[in-house]
Amino acid sequence: MLKGMTRLVSRVHKNCVIFILEQCRGSCTYGCLPWKRETSWLDPGRFSHLGTQAPQCPVAHLDNQVPTERTRAISRTLENDPAKHGEQHVGQHYNISIQELKTVFPHGLPPRFVMQVKTFNEACLMVRKPALELLHYLKNTNFAHPAVRYVLYGEKGTGKTLSLCHIIHFCAKQDWLILHIPDAHLWVKNCRDLLQSTYNKQRFDQPLEASIWLKNFKTANERFLSQIKVQDKYVWNKRESTEKGSPLAEVVEQGIMRVRNATDAVGIVLKELKRQSSLGVFRLLVAVDGVNALWGRTTLKREDKSPITPEELALIYNLRKMVKNDWQGGAIVLTVSQTGSLFKPRKAYLPQELLGKEGFDTLDPFIPILVSNYNPKEFEGCIQYYLENNWLQHEKAHTEEGKKELLFLSNRNPGLLERLCAYL
């Protein structure tokens, strides 16, 4: 019936047996049927199976060397002291040793950066313009004047937290006392155990968060805790008290040991540091990431399901006193971020939008510093850094096409670029 058709050819192609009765394209041609090969779209042979290693790029040995003979960007600098970073280091990564990382940053690094440090076995931070600007201001602070507030703001993933970490590293190297709250948003949400504060019945204690913070504070500032003496007597309960003149380390120990008193210990530490930094014994850096949490809303509720405002939390109440500029002898560096914030729209990134009226008025004379996406030089530097660490394993990622595509997909946003390169 089907004339000339049905050439039942069992084509045993290697191990497959398929009946393919195929017609040729176009109209009736009865000649030899062009046997179409099995579709090769899934043929993995398209991609080479040899893991190509990225070309090892020579590390720049001289910072002043102008790469005239090389068209590749320099991604690293040997200048590991943040105090000496300048315009010429923009776009380059400097190394922080792992021991320093453990002491200076027991908390506060973004989680993806921590993963990167673990994977590469090294901690490299990029030198960028906003951080350099802030460093310049900090180097020229007048410690007799009240503490100046700097606010780092920018869109999501642009590098506010890591710029803050750069500043903290600089201050730690300059022997300042670092008061670093890694993420204020964590203190206003997801708190399982809220206790009524013993000091003030209206407020609430957060023992867990406070004790964790105290532990990390102790690790970061060991050497200061024995030097600073408490100027008041503090009674914890019927049996325990801290005498006037005892080192601050005792208060911190008390907070870590007795978790119920941890929040009060934090309050005492903040009060003492604020009082004593004006005396000029040490320089204080107050670094808060996500400071817009202090004036927003919380998701915490009382037993009768009524919402708690941030000022009813003892930690937040005391922290608000720290970011007021009524003390001397240091600086306050803050970050506003939408990630982790509560009841704020996703696209909001300006300080006015995120802080709200109350927060903006409290912080009012502050210096805003915009952190934006990478410029082309920084982008090249970042890609170069990943190539040097063999992080970009995909063959096409080494080519110009691949780089153009990464540029397009990430729009030079540091966070997005990091996530893209993670799986390539």
Next chain:
Amino acid sequence: MRGDGWGEGSPNRAFIMFRLLQGKVLFFTSLSLDYFHLKHSACAKQSLLLEYTVKILKLCGLTQVRWSRYGPEYQDPQIDKEYYRKPLAQLTEEETYERELRKTQVIKAAPATKTSSVFEDPVISKFTNMMMKGGNKILARSLMTQTLEAVKRKQFEKYHAASAEEQATVERNPYTIFHQALKNCEPVIGLVPILKGGHFYQVPVPLAERRRRFLAMKWMITECREKKPRRMLMPEKLSQELLEAFCNRGPVIKRKHDMHKMAEANRALAHYRWW
């Protein structure tokens, strides 16, 4: 566009899948309908051919399951960027002819999942689609990327922990690991139930290339979904399984070997196969 009663998609070159009502033997058949000596116009011919095809199939107890809406005149879209970047001066005669011809032809719409990205990989896309549940491609794709990242990080850890000689053997490219792992999981021979004398016998049968790829991916996904501890996430489990399959160990490879052993055990029944 030829608007005939059937719409523009009469399957002239139709890959028709049909099932025998009694068993589950699947045949792929493409009926060549151009061999009909019909002096009708093309569209009427198509519709008539389709009617005949359907009637023949129904006679044999076979029902059409999957067909394409595109007619035979529709060409596949050319997605490769390099094809279009070639300067016109460098084209050979055949290529220039082909380009001119394409200007007159109708082209199918490119599917949304096929991009001209340099990082696109059809195996990865297929695997992502198979992992997808309820059309949630965003979730499936994010799981896939997290898996690749997990594989990469594990291999980097291994690389840094290894000595200088071993470092050359550690493979860090997640894509090569993925491809090699799936290749290692592909069975060579499969079993097919064949009805003979009122009983179904599991007959060893050589498998098609695409069936092997499908089985490897299917086994991998099933293994990762069912046999993981309760709180373990899919990327972690999948990266673990991929790395084991890459080294030719692990439960998916075991399943492949079990399949081979059963086929070997049933080799006496190989005569039941008639194709």
